[in-house]
Amino acid sequence: MLFFRHALEGRGIRTPEDFLPHYRGAAERLGLENVDPAPKTIEGWIYEGRKPQRAFRPAIVEMLGYCIDDLWTEVPEGSTPNFVPLTGASPTALRADAGVELNEMKRTGAMAVQRAKDFLLDKDRQMVGDDTLGLLDDEVARLVAVYPREPLSAIWDDLLETQDQVFRLLDGHRVRPSQLRDLNFKAAVLSFLVAKGFNDMEVPQHAMTMTRVAASCAKDAEHPGLIALTDGLKSLIAYWADRPGDAYHYASQGAEAAAGLRGTVGLWLLGLQARAAAILGDEETVRAANQKAADRRERVLPDDLDQLGGLFTYAPEKQLYYSVEAEALLGHGDERLAAQAEQAVQGFSDPRSPNWAFGDLAGSQCDLALIRLFGGDVDGAAEAIRPVLDLPVTHRNNGIVVSALRVRQALMSSSARTALVGQDLRAEIEAFPASRPALPRG
Template sequence: MEPAPKTVEGWLYEGRKPQRAFRPVIVEMLGHSIEQLWTEVPDDDTEPPFVPLAGTSPAEPHVGSGMDLNEMKRTGAMAVRRAKDFLLGADRERVGEDTLGLLDDEVQRLVIEYPRVPLSAIWPDLLETQDQVFRLLEGGRVRPSQLRDLNVKAALLSFLVAKGFNDMEVPHEAMTMTRVAAACAREAEHPGLIALTDGLKSLIAYWADRPADAYHYADQGAATAANLHGTVGLWLLGLKARAAAVLGDEETVRTANRQASDRREHVVLDDLDQLGGLFIYAPEKQLYYEVESRALLGHGDEPLSSTAEEAVAGFSDPTAPNWAFGDLAGTQCDLALVRLYSGDLDGAADAIRPVLDLPPSHRNNGIIVSATRVKHALTSGPARTAVIARDLRAEIEAFPTSRPALPRG
């Protein structure tokens, strides 16, 4: 991305700070934080006593006098990709352990990064790795002892690709890819993965505003996962509660949330939980789902508001292992809803502000739908005519308009 001349003029002459897309580039180029760079120059013309950030140096952008560091990284990445292709094609008669180890590493990386980075940052690698696994399965050179492992990888990768289509608001393609993931899970005879694909079908239907379908798939998956001890069964109960809330079934919401809470005490983490990312239903995510199911019913009392604040706090640390920018935005939208229902318009505006400040690359389908719910809530109640409500509605309406599904290329 290259800033327009007007944007640069705004930085230099009008005091405007760069948006998130440009901040890390400027910090890397100049070796100081944005806050330091946008500090007023002292009147006595002395240089501010700022210490350059570690790992950056405006005086040494090159390694010695040779190749630029960024160019070294780029050409190095090309070499790694070429080596991967060599390894994947080297065992023409059989699939070697090094090949499986390479795929293990890549699957684990993609699983961990998916909820933490924009989809555009990993989408090419995700599609390529899925294709590599499919080609190995189709090639007929897989030993029986390797077949289950490769089908598990194919199911995991197809799950992530399906989630990507859902984030891009392409529900038909998302559902098709989920069925591929389910077929691979059945080939692997992995009950947890089979239940997980039912959960993804429910999730896709939920964000596509098909709550009856979302409820059906969640209920079906919950039955499959009834005797499993990992967190997938709890996720399906959370999905069931959210779908029931959209349908106005308050009794089912209470029952499903209570069952999930009771089962949390008896969880034994399984192989899916050990992967992390989208494959573990962590306590903070369970709290997020519970708050959302109650907010969708229109509740806004003080205890729920406190719980919603706790859910936001659960995703406040980006370094935490279970942090996800989408879950953080979801909890912030839910907090805004709860505060609106309690009549706290200013508090609702404060809650959703970080969501509206997200760069376009992070505005996936779920975040946009969550923000739109807040916009709809602003049209009812005594606060609907307030100036702040009108301004907030207008800002939310403009929120998705510049969202790219994926950058060109």
């Protein structure tokens, strides 16, 4: 059950009719007008767990006294949540001189910042100003940085809203040529992230459509690196959708386009090519692509995409992870490869690292489990995948679930399938995707 519903029921609120008077009182206290949600909308919040649109959130927070992220957190049945309320949290809570709690000041301040952002974007409706571009620069940089580090549900609304803001600027404003290229670059980056989000939610059709939008914006921005990057994303989508032939085609196409680039995008495309070739059983291509990527690593000159970071750079630890995964997909499991797989996991062991990503960590842990399993070490495989199976549902995206199911598939064809450890592990993996993916609701 969501904490939102738990908090409502604790106040005797169970229907839209019960909800509306309390909501209107909160909206009135905040001075909000014309923000009444429809009964069907309230039903979606209460019974289906849909997260409210941004316009409704301030009144809900005011009404229940908890932040939206806490309210839209699952709590086990029968448990007592221990979220700290935004007001009246404790007699010892930090307070401002006027007696207003610090958390309340932060909440109202955040609302003021959002209003100010909306004002600035609307103010430049005739001609895009430098302040507007700077605001969007900050937001794009933030979203790129947090995407690999936080569950999609935490950033999805902000990502869609920022993409919409950029699209509206491109569609309805007069912009200078230099601004047009910059806005198209931002649109391509944001569309890339939205496409990746749809892939994480296992909606490959939407993911591919949004990738084509990203590719179009990248072409309008005249940015060869971004254009090649969108070929890589098409390959990634096909890879996780179990279409290795398509994945190999798109990766090869992108690798050819990126052959003259000095940033890491070309290396990523070679890594994608190797992984797709591995599923196709083409061991010679796997080795050739990985060796070519290793040779090019020594000549890399970081470009603007690498400076952007996140999904737009291909760090050495990620290159090792991809290389190990290709070998695991070929069914290899010797000691040398096991050591490399352990090194790949170690590369993502520190969340403070700028290149840390929870998805890459989980993927490398699944690869280590596969390789240990192929080497006959079922106990070691169970130990390697344990952190993945313990991930909260908010982090179980499509790629992580598919990676875990690969371990189950390998276990089914292993002699260890009849061992007690193997049977328990298989049962756990089978249950792993049952509640997935805990991503944006509705």
